[in-house]
Amino acid sequence: MTTPSDVTPTQWQSALTAFRNAVGAQWVFSSDEDAGLYRDAYSPYWNEPEERMPSAAVAPASVEEVQAVVRIANQFGIPLYPISTGKNLGYGGSAPTMSGSVVVDLKRMNKIIEVNDKRNYAIVEPGVSYFDLYDYIKERKLKVWIDVPDPGWGGVMGNALDRGVGHTWYLYRDHFWSHCGMEVVLPNGEVMRTGMGAMPGSNAWGDFRSNFGPYVDGLFSQAGFGIVTKMGFHLMPEPEHFLHKKIYPPRREDIIPLVDVANELEDQGMIGMALYESPMFSAQFQDPALRAIGLAPDVWNGNAINRYAAEKGVAPWELGVSFYGPEAVNEAKWQYAKSRFQKAIPGVRFEDYESLRFPLTAEQEDAVKHKVLVGVPNMNVFTLSARNRTNPEPADGHLLFSPTFARSGEELLRAQRIFTEGMRDMKVDYPMAYGPFSAPFTWNFRAFVLATGMPTSRSNPEVNKLSRETMEKLITLGAQHGYGEYRTPPAFQDQVMSTYNFNNNILRTFCETLKDAVDPRGIIAPGRGGFWPRTYRKGA
Amino acid sequence: MKKMLLLGAACLLSIGAGAAHSSKRTANAVERGHALFEYHCASCHGPGIGNPGHPWRTGTEALQVKYRGELPALLAERKDLTPETVAYFVRNGVSIMAPYRKTEISDADLAALGAYLSRNNPDFAKK
Numbered sequence: 001m002t003t004p005s006d007v008t009p010t011q012w013q014s015a016l017t018a019f020r021n022a023v024g025a026q027w028v029f030s031s032d033e034d035a036g037l038y039r040d041a042y043s044p045y046w047n048e049p050e051e052r053m054p055s056a057a058v059a060p061a062s063v064e065e066v067q068a069v070v071r072i073a074n075q076f077g078i079p080l081y082p083i084s085t086g087k088n089l090g091y092g093g094s095a096p097t098m099s100g101s102v103v104v105d106l107k108r109m110n111k112i113i114e115v116n117d118k119r120n121y122a123i124v125e126p127g128v129s130y131f132d133l134y135d136y137i138k139e140r141k142l143k144v145w146i147d148v149p150d151p152g153w154g155g156v157m158g159n160a161l162d163r164g165v166g167h168t169w170y171l172y173r174d175h176f177w178s179h180c181g182m183e184v185v186l187p188n189g190e191v192m193r194t195g196m197g198a199m200p201g202s203n204a205w206g207d208f209r210s211n212f213g214p215y216v217d218g219l220f221s222q223a224g225f226g227i228v229t230k231m232g233f234h235l236m237p238e239p240e241h242f243l244h245k246k247i248y249p250p251r252r253e254d255i256i257p258l259v260d261v262a263n264e265l266e267d268q269g270m271i272g273m274a275l276y277e278s279p280m281f282s283a284q285f286q287d288p289a290l291r292a293i294g295l296a297p298d299v300w301n302g303n304a305i306n307r308y309a310a311e312k313g314v315a316p317w318e319l320g321v322s323f324y325g326p327e328a329v330n331e332a333k334w335q336y337a338k339s340r341f342q343k344a345i346p347g348v349r350f351e352d353y354e355s356l357r358f359p360l361t362a363e364q365e366d367a368v369k370h371k372v373l374v375g376v377p378n379m380n381v382f383t384l385s386a387r388n389r390t391n392p393e394p395a396d397g398h399l400l401f402s403p404t405f406a407r408s409g410e411e412l413l414r415a416q417r418i419f420t421e422g423m424r425d426m427k428v429d430y431p432m433a434y435g436p437f438s439a440p441f442t443w444n445f446r447a448f449v450l451a452t453g454m455p456t457s458r459s460n461p462e463v464n465k466l467s468r469e470t471m472e473k474l475i476t477l478g479a480q481h482g483y484g485e486y487r488t489p490p491a492f493q494d495q496v497m498s499t500y501n502f503n504n505n506i507l508r509t510f511c512e513t514l515k516d517a518v519d520p521r522g523i524i525a526p527g528r529g530g531f532w533p534r535t536y537r538k539g540a
Numbered sequence: 541m542k543k544m545l546l547l548g549a550a551c552l553l554s555i556g557a558g559a560a561h562s563s564k565r566t567a568n569a570v571e572r573g574h575a576l577f578e579y580h581c582a583s584c585h586g587p588g589i590g591n592p593g594h595p596w597r598t599g600t601e602a603l604q605v606k607y608r609g610e611l612p613a614l615l616a617e618r619k620d621l622t623p624e625t626v627a628y629f630v631r632n633g634v635s636i637m638a639p640y641r642k643t644e645i646s647d648a649d650l651a652a653l654g655a656y657l658s659r660n661n662p663d664f665a666k667k
C-alpha cells in the first residue's frame with residue numbers, strides 16, 4: 001500500500017509499532033490485503049494511480065485509544081482519516097481524502113450511551129449503525145423514532161458528519177442539524193465537549209445544542225478539525241399514525257404552485273418531507289413516444305408533455321405528502337392540504353397511498369412501502385442500482401452529484417434544462433441522466449437537490465473516466481448558475497470548494513487559517529472539505 | 541433483532557438434528573453464522589419485499605435475475621456455496637455489494653458465516 005509521503009520506512013515501522021502498542025496488534029491493519037478493505041468500492045479511479053489509497057488502518061476501542069493514536073500520528077507526522085461506520089458509498093466509501101493516510105476505523109466504538117424517550121434524544125458512539133439504534137429502541141419498546149438515510153448500514157454519526165440526510169420531519173432529516181452536542185479528540189490529542197456537554201454538571205447534553213460562545217460544532221463536519229467520539233441526536237417521539245397521500249397535477253407548469261403550497265405546508269410544520277417524483281420518468285422507458293417527447297429540443301415549452309398527460313392520463317409530476325400524529329389530526333391536516341392544492345392547481349388529482357397505525361407487527365413493517373418515511377432502516381434502495389429485471393448488467397457503483405439550489409418550481413425547471421442540455425452537449429447518456437422528468441429531492445429542508453448518479457466500475461476504467469469527466473463538467477456548469485454541491489466524494493472536494501469562491505475564496509482561506517492554528521502538522525484528514533493544511537498546501 | 545435471533549436458533553436446532561455430519565463445534569459455528577447472516581446480510585439477501593415495484597430484497601432479486609431460477613435466489617437456501625466462496629464475496633464485494641472490513645466481520649465471524657451458508661452443501665458436508 002502507499003505509505004505517507006513524508007515518512008521514512010523506519011519511521012513508518014516505528015509508528016506501526018506504536019499504534020500496535022496503543023490499540024493491540026490485531027487492530028492495526030497494515031497488510032495490503034487488510035488495508036485494501038478500506039479502498040472505496042465505488043472509486044472513480046479504481047486501480048489507477050490517482051485512486052485514494054489508505055496506507056493502513058487502526059481501530060481504537062475507546063476515547064483514550066483514539067487520543068493515543070492521535071498523539072502517535074503527531075509524533076511521526078502521519079496523516080489520519082477517521083471513519084465511523086465507513087459506508088459512505090457514492091461519496092468516498094471508507095477511503096481517505098489523501099492517499100497514504102492511516103484510516104482510524106471507529107467501528108469498534110459502538111456503544112449506545114443513552115436513548116431517552118421522555119426528552120427524545122440519543123447519545124451514541126461512532127460505530128453505531130442505523131440498524132443497531134433501531135434494534136436497541138425496538139427491543140426496549142422505547143417510544144421514539146430515528147430518521148434514516150436510504151441505506152441502513154451506515155451510521156448515525158458518520159452520516160451526520162458528512163451532513164447526510166433522511167426522510168421525515170425537517171427537524172430530524174438534516175442529520176447534522178439534528179445533532180446535539182459532541183465529544184471530540186482534537187488534533188493535539190486533547191478531548192473537548194461542545195454544547196451542554198462542555199459543562200460538567202449539566203444533564204442537558206441531549207437537550208440543548210448550544211454552549212455559550214461560538215458554536216464550533218460545524219467545524220467537525222466535512223472537515224478535519226478533530227475525531228468525534230460521541231454525539232447526541234434529537235429524536236422524534238413515535239406518532240400514533242402515519243398518512244401518506246399522492247398529488248398529481250395535470251400540467252408541467254403546475255410544478256410552480258405545487259412547490260409553493262408544499263413549501264407553505266412544510267414550513268408551518270404541517271407535513272414531513274415533500275417527496276417529488278415524475279410518473280413520466282419510468283413511463284418514458286415503456287413508451288417510445290414519450291421518450292421521444294422527452295428528448296425533443298422544444299420539450300421545455302411543456303406543450304407536448306401536457307398533451308401526452310391529457311391523452312394518456314400520466315401526470316408530469318407526483319408529490320407525496322406525509323403526515324405524522326394522531327389519526328384524526330392527520331386526516332384534518334390532509335383535508336386542509338387538499339383544499340390548498342385544489343385551489344392552487346385546477347384539475348389536480350389525489351390518491352390514497354398509505355395509512356399506518358403504530359406500533360407495527362414485523363409483517364406490517366416489511367410491507368411498508370417507503371420504509372424510510374417512517375424511520376425503518378433497510379437496504380431496499382439498492383434494488384434500484386443492483387441487478388434487476390430492467391437492469392440485467394448494472395454498474396458496480398455510483399458517483400453521486402448533488403447540486404443544491406432554491407426550492408421553487410421556476411428554479412427547478414431552469415436547473416432541469418441546464419443540466420439536461422449540458423449532458424447532451426457532453427454527449428453522455430446514463431439511465432439516470434437528466435431530462436424533463438428528473439425530480440428534485442428535499443432531503444435538505446428548504447432546498448432542492450437535483451441529484452444524479454454516474455456509474456463506476458471495478459473492471460472498466462473507461463466507464464470511470466467518462467463519469468469523472470462528466471462530474472467535473474457538471475460541477476462547473478452548476479456553479480456557473482449558482483448551483484453548489486452540498487457534499488461530494490474526495491476526488492472532487494477541491495473543485496467543489498473552489499466554486500464557493502466569494503471574495504477570492506475567502507471561505508477556503510479562513511478554513512486554512514484555522515487548520516494551521518489547530519492542527520499545525522496537518523494530522524487530521526488533510527484535504528477533507530477541499531482545504532489543506534500548510535504541510536500539503538500547493539504553493540504554501 | 542432479539543426475536544429474530546431466537547426464532548433463528550429454533551429452526552437451527554431442527555436443521556442441526558437432521559444433519560448427521562455436524563459435530564457440536566460446527567453446529568455452534570452454524571448457529572453463530574445464522575445470527576451473523578441475519579444481522580449483516582438478510583437486509584439484502586433475506587426474503588421480504590424490496591423497494592416499491594420490487595417484490596424482493598436487493599441481493600435476492602439480483603441473484604434471481606442472475607441465475608434465472610437455476611439456483612435458489614435466497615443465499616440461505618443454496619446447496620453449492622462453500623466457506624471459500626462466501627469469504628471471497630464478503631472480502632472482495634461484487635456489483636453494488638461493497639467488501640466488509642475486519643472490524644465489521646472478523647475472520648472468525650466470516651468462518652461462521654461460511655459454515656452457515658455451506659451447511660446444505662453435500663460436498664462440503666462430506667469433508
Ligand SMILES: Cc1cc2nc3c(=O)[nH]c(=O)nc-3n(C[C@H](O)[C@H](O)[C@H](O)COP(=O)(O)OP(=O)(O)OC[C@H]3O[C@@H](n4cnc5c(N)ncnc54)[C@H](O)[C@@H]3O)c2cc1C
Nearest residue numbers: 084085086087088089149150154155158159164165227228
Ligand atoms: C444507493 C445509495 C443511496 C444513498 N442514500 C443516501 C441517503 O438517503 N442519505 C444520505 O445521507 N446518504 C445516502 N447515501 C450516501 C452514503 O452511503 C450514506 O450517507 C452513508 O450513511 C454514509 O456512510 P456512513 O454513515 O457509514 O459514514 P462514514 O463513512 O463513517 O463517515 C462519512 C465521513 O464522515 C467523516 N467522519 C466519519 N466519522 C467521523 C468522526 N468520528 N470524526 C470526524 N469525521 C468523521 C469522514 O470524513 C467519513 O468519510 C447513499 C448512497 C448510495 C450508494
